[in-house]
Amino acid sequence: MKRSLAAVLAADVAGYSELLGKDTEGTLVALRRLRSEIFRPTVASRRGRVVKSMGDGWIVLFQAASDAATCALQIQDLLARDGSRSELSMQLRLGLHLGDVIEEEEDVFGDGVNVAARLEKIAAPGSIAISDAVFGSLDGTLRPSFDDAGEHDLKNISKPVRVWTRGSLPGRKVSGVDASQRPQIVVRPLETSDQRDEVRELCDALTGDLMTYLGATHWLSVSARDTGRRAYALSGRIRASGGRLRLEVRYTDPEQTELWSTKIDGDLANAFDWQDETAETLVNQVMTATFDSERRQLDKLSIADMSANQCELRGQIAIDRLDPDAFASALKYSSAAITKDPSLPHPFALALVSYLSATAMGYDEVTEQYASSVPMWCAAAAPLVENHSLLRLALGVTTYSQLREPSRLRSVVEYALRQSSSDFVTLALSGWSYIWIGDHDEALDCLRKAHVLGGKSPWALSIQGGLAMASLQAGDDAAAVKLAREGLNISVGYTTLYRILAAAHAQLGQDDAATKAVADALRLQPDDSIASIQARNVFAVTGAANRYISGLRKAGMPE
Incomplete structure (x- = not known):
């Protein structure tokens, strides 16, 4: 028997029995994809440990509440993105609690598990319910993700529990955002022939890290599998011999031309540090190669030949130096995107942020020609802020x-x-x-x-x-x-x-x-x-x- 204090994540597929009744084979395929492409890699990347699997549900333990909450948010965001563009339309209910856990043989129980399971039951499909104990352990970047839902009486729990929720926000469609217009990267799950659990978990964790970091921008559309669109592709394999590790990775462009390949060595004894360093190295190389490739393609086009989305992407790429030339380019391309399609929120956000930043830095020679446009941008952007946090923030700063x-x-x-x-x-x-x-x-x-x-x-x-x-x-x-x-x-x-x-x-x-x-x-x-x-x-x-x-x-x- 092992007793510990842990952050417990309880997860369950919403409406699983109904899905099975409608399409048994398709549901089982979708569940396998959910497990292998989203749930397992994301849990592993946040140092989570699945201690109980019930087919359509899981109990996962984390050492830190922040890791558990981040994992829950990432899972729901990845599911929302993937479900919006494929046949995978499963939704999860997630519950989180910080409490005592007892592990015995192949079972797990205790206050932490009981409360997490009850929170999962009251969560809406696609949402997360966390206890006040978890909320109190989060930092300032995670706390705003949850709304106070007040105290709730949970079944078989003696005292009321104050609950915080993240509702349907991850799954809301953002107006004007068309994923088909963004460069897509397929991050294929890393492979290994090694049968050891720690090596297979390392493959999952590193895959989860790559999807999380590359997916943390609206400029890129990240998927775990091919969707039929032209896409960049990252694939790799971990080979292991005793305690030695070698990761072999290949990155190709949408024409399947190799942009780069690399080998990264490590050792299993320092797997966590190696995972973090390797993820950082790969993300750096992938982003650099992708943006350089996109810049080369876009620079072949005149602004007149670019779509609004292409103009906005070219403006975002230009902002990397923060000198007068960078802001001049960002403003030129973002204002062109606004002219081409004033229904898109991201170009307004880029234009306002670029203008304000250049103004704060004293680049008057850059901003003076756009000063009269700012009030018009604000007025045109105001109706687009629904469910678009970055534009709302840009308007707020203005x-x-x-x-x-x-x-x-x-x-x-x-x-x-x-x-x-x-x-x-x-x-x-x-x-x-x-x-x-x-x-x-x-x-x-x-x-x-x-x-x-x-x-x-x-x-x-x-x-x-x-x-x-x-x-x-x-x-x-x-x-x-x-x-x-x-x-x-x-x-x-x-x-x-x-x-x-x-x-x-x-x-x-x-x-x-x-x-x-x-x-x-x-x-x-x-x-x-x-x-x-x-x-x-x-x-x-x-x-x-x-x-x-x-x-x-x-x-x-x-x-």
Whole structure:
């Protein structure tokens, strides 16, 4: 008998008996796909352990409530995406609780299991119900994903349980989003001939990581199998000999031309670290190869020949440097996308975020020609915000830049995170929003998660800059210096990083380094000053508490 405290996930296929009655063979095929392509890889990628399987249901244990909640969110999001474009239309009900668990032989029971199972029963198909114990263990990026459903009396549970739910949000169709217009990547489940459970679980976990990280952007459509569309494809095999591992991976473009292949060695004794490092390496290579391939194809077309979706993708790819040329391209392509199809929400979001970011950085030569368009973009975008968290957030930040109402922006950010807690663009913009209103710990939570999911995307530099700024404002000047320097290794034209360096060095008393960083910033923007920086930024925190501005003063930035 083994007793432990664990986060318990109870999962059940909604309406399974009815599905079997309608189409027994098709239901069994769909269930096998659900298990092998979505449930098992996602559970493994979050360090979960299936301790009981009931055919159409599972009990899974996690060491951390955050891993259990993240796993539940990812499973429902993957099911919603997959079900919207294929015959796989199964829905799961998920329940989560943190409590005592007793494992004996092949059975598991205890308070943790009982409450999780009861929560699963009250969850709607496609939704998640979690206990207050789980909710209290989550960080600021996960809590907004759940709504307070109040106290509930659960069958055979002595005390009422406060329940938090994520309802049908993952499965709602976002207006104007057409997955067929996005580059598709098929992540085929990694294979192995090794019969050991730990090697097979490693294959599942790494497959789940790849699908999670590559799927954390609306620019890519990620699937576990071919859907008949032109698609990039990632396939691989893990070979094992004793404790040694070798992963052989191949990535091809939609014409089945190999873009790259690689071999990554490791050892089974350090499987968790190897899994994390390998996932990061592969995601970096896949995103780089995909965006480079798409850029090459799109650069062959004139704007007149591009679709609205193609214009928006080209604008997103352009934003990776955060210098004036990058924002000029992002605004050019996003405004063209809006003209071509004003019913699409993403181009409005890109245009507004690019305009606001360029304005905050002082790139007036870029923004001046679009200033008159911003009110029209806001008016046209307002009817499109239903179920589109990023556009709602972009509009919220635009309103905040004009009205400076922190509480209003905080509400918009929380709503955005509730709908899209795994979208790294939403996380990055939410992190910057928290910086502006002075919630620096919340900002770091968002930006760290954004870095995990999108640290190799075109938004990587914005995420890096946000982490540096949030660290400075939170008082970790050494981290701010390190992060800013890492960002400058990516792009020397991102002026904000020089200003962060100057402020952080000044706060540390490193006057020579601070002076040099100010000089570097003024070399790129000679007319910059404390007054102009304050005028174009939207910080709610003022005075000495704003360590960015006070640090720039100490560093010698002209008033």
